[in-house]
Amino acid sequence: VARLVLILGDQLSPGLSALRAADRARDLVVMAEVMAEASHVRHHPKKLAFTFAAMRKFAARLAAAGWRVAYTRLDDPGNTQSIPGELLRRAAAEGAHQVLATEPGDWRLIAALSDLPLALRQLPDDRFIASHAEFDAWAAGRKSLRMEYFYREMRRKTGLLMEGGAPAGGKWNYDAENRKPAAPDLFRHGPLRFDPDDIVQEVLTLVETRFADNFGQLRPFWFATDADQAEAALAHFLTTALPGFGDTQDAMLTGDRFLNHAFLSPYLNAGLLDPLDICRRAEAEYRAGRAPLNAVEGFIRQILGWREFVRGIYFREGPGYPTRNALTHTRPLPPLYWGGGTQMNCIAQAIAQTREDAYAHHIQRLMLTGNFALLAGIDPGALHEWYLAVYADAHEWVEVPNTIGMSQFADGGIVASKPYVSSGAYIDRMSDYCRSCQYDVRQKTGKGACPFNLLYWHFLDRHRDRFAANPRMGPIYRNWDRMPPDRRATILAEAQGLLDRLDAGGTV
Ligand code: FAD
Ligand code: SF4
Structure with a gap:
């Protein structure tokens, strides 16, 4: 009897281990667009469109290469709207008992597959350089x-x-x-931009109707959606x-x-x-x-x-890793992350491009949105869901260690040896944002003082027990201690005022 060969939306590689282990003449490839995955967090519309379009094109490529492919579209009437549901439905129709899968990149799906009442053969994902x-x-x-x-x-x-x-x-x-x-x-x-073809157009309409309320701009859509286009994007990057x-x-x-x-x-x-x-x-x-x-x-x-x-860290640390919160930060994610408005020009720029392109580069994620969240004591779990939702490249195995580990120090220092925090001076040095900001990056206190300047010291002060002994942070604490006590008190009180404003739903 045929086996089912599961291919997930981030497994669009012809050399995938599950495909290598399968029999093209007999087995059935199962691919499915399901709400359980599409709404697990409120993904950016460009991310959804990219994923569905790339899945559809990959399925067509497999079919052209002689594979039998059972593909479920999001709005197919029989769609059970979950990966396990689709596997069970296909297994019943096919009389299949066995599933070949390549290890998924998140613990949630790994657990869901292992709970299936079907024989699962899960193969390593050997598209990575280190096993x-x-x-x-x-x-x-x-x-x-x-x-x-x-x-x-x-x-x-x-x-x-x-x-x-x-x-x-x-x-x-x-x-x-x-x-x-x-x-x-x-x-x-x-980056190289691509005009939407017919498959992409169809997906854009689908995403527009089904995910109209998600944060993010769908059009203009310009991503590569198949291996040939991605190859062209790579060649363009290498030369330009x-x-x-x-x-x-x-x-x-x-x-x-x-x-x-x-x-x-x-x-x-x-x-x-x-x-x-x-x-x-x-x-x-x-x-x-x-x-x-x-x-x-x-x-x-x-x-x-x-x-x-x-x-390596994501898989080594296990399923509890995404919920770590070593610094016990609990402040809810402020609306400014969802485009709710802010006077901080650096953050406004990062959010605007995230909204438009489901993209921000590493330093923007680390030293703007990540830095602000860490300084302000935002719940790392809420921030993790935000990064997972808004970036086109976000999958748990890569997003979680970057957010929970590198950016928020919520794993207590497994990924990062010290927290990535900075005052406004770093942002000013590395960008041109401060020139057009309503805040003054040189101002440390008082009306118009850059929030990064205030929150930086608030963070260091409230986590003194943990970080003062860190050899790379000792000099920073010595600077803090050298400030006159009344200046320190002013900084902390103003920072607290800013946090209170955030808590009250105000903008900063
Ligand atoms: P480039 O700067 O051109 O780098 C080239 C490639 O290197 C990238 O395409 C990417 O594959 C890889 N890379 C670079 N840095 C990292 C990194 N820290 N971890 C893993 N791969 C890296 N990257 C993701 O792929 N998915 C995520 O969900 C993700 N979430 C992040 C969350 C936070 C809080 C932070 C600080 C970083 C995150 N990153 C994530 C890492 C990095 O920001 C992106 O990989 C990078 O911005 C992608 O854009 P690029 O292709 O232009 O990268
Ligand atoms: Fe950001 Fe502060 Fe510079 Fe404004 S002054 S852009 S808030 S670092």
Whole structure:
């Protein structure tokens, strides 16, 4: 009898382990657009449209390659609206008892599949460069897990940017060269854009009617939605943006939301691109003299290092990881995250582009929306659901360690060795946002003082017990202690006033 081959919306890779284990002549591929997944959090309309369109195109590609595909559209009359429901429905119709699946990227679905009254054969997701076993072997016995050391292992394993046993250029990491502010440049291209084809048009109408109230702008829709388009987007990035990637990596600029960032994460995370292939192609640009080492190393580190590292953490830490709250932050997520308005220009810029494109680059997520939430003591679980909902590249395995771990320190320091917090000075150095802000970044107290300046000290003061002994934070506490007591009291009182305003539903 036929087996069912489950393919999820982020498993759109022809070489997927479940497909490799299946028999094209006999087995039935099951793909389904279901409300349980589409409304688990209120996903951005562009993210939904991207996922449904890419799924439909992938199903058509499998069918053209000779697979039998049972595809459920969101509004099909028989749709049970959940993954387990669809598997049971297809199993009954087919007389099937066994399901072949590639391990899902979130604990919730892993549990749902293992609860099925069908025989489940769950295969490893080997589209990643490090297996769970490899990551766990690396992590075992270490007092702390630092991405940098894992990354070096991955460099050695893959030979990427290696010369003999040594790193290319003599150093493992060129980050020190990648912390420059950016100047406007009319010649920066931004990511490649695609006109919606018939399949995309149909999906846009569906999303427009079914998810009209979700935060985010659906149109204009310009994402790649199949492997050929994603490949074109990659080729475009390698030639136009990679050479400048390092120089502008941490910068933020009004009116240039992508700078030299790749906008490849939605495609990569959906399975339309392969991580090792991307890294090798980036390396080839360096070897051919078309891109400098600081750019290529920085880019490869994001994929070979960070992306693999956070995945390792997500699976190693187990199903309870998304609910960690080491700093016991409980403030509800303020409406400004959903476009409710703010006078902070930096946050307003990040939210506006999130609304339009389901995208913000790393420093905007970490040092604007993440930094503000951490300083203001926002419930990390609520923030995690926000990131999961609003970004086109968000899937739990990658979003949770970045939010709960790196950004909010809610895992108590597994991903980050110290909290990513900053006052307004950092934002001013790395962006042009402060120039057009109603707040004054140089003002530390009083009317018009930048909220980041006030909340920064409030955060440090309320978490003194935890962080004062951290060697990298000691000097900051010494600065705080050197301030006159009445100045410290003013800062804390004004910060508290700001938090009270947030709690009362006011804007900041
Ligand atoms: P580039 O800057 O061009 O980087 C190239 C690639 O490196 C990316 O496409 C991505 O695949 C990878 N990468 C870079 N940084 C990371 C990282 N920290 N973790 C994993 N991969 C990384 N990334 C996601 O893919 N999904 C998420 O849900 C997600 N949530 C995040 C939440 C927070 C709070 C923070 C601080 C970061 C998050 N990131 C997430 C990481 C990072 O912000 C995005 O990967 C990046 O902005 C994607 O845009 P890009 O393709 O232009 O990236
Ligand atoms: Fe953001 Fe403060 Fe600068 Fe305004 S002044 S843009 S709130 S950092």
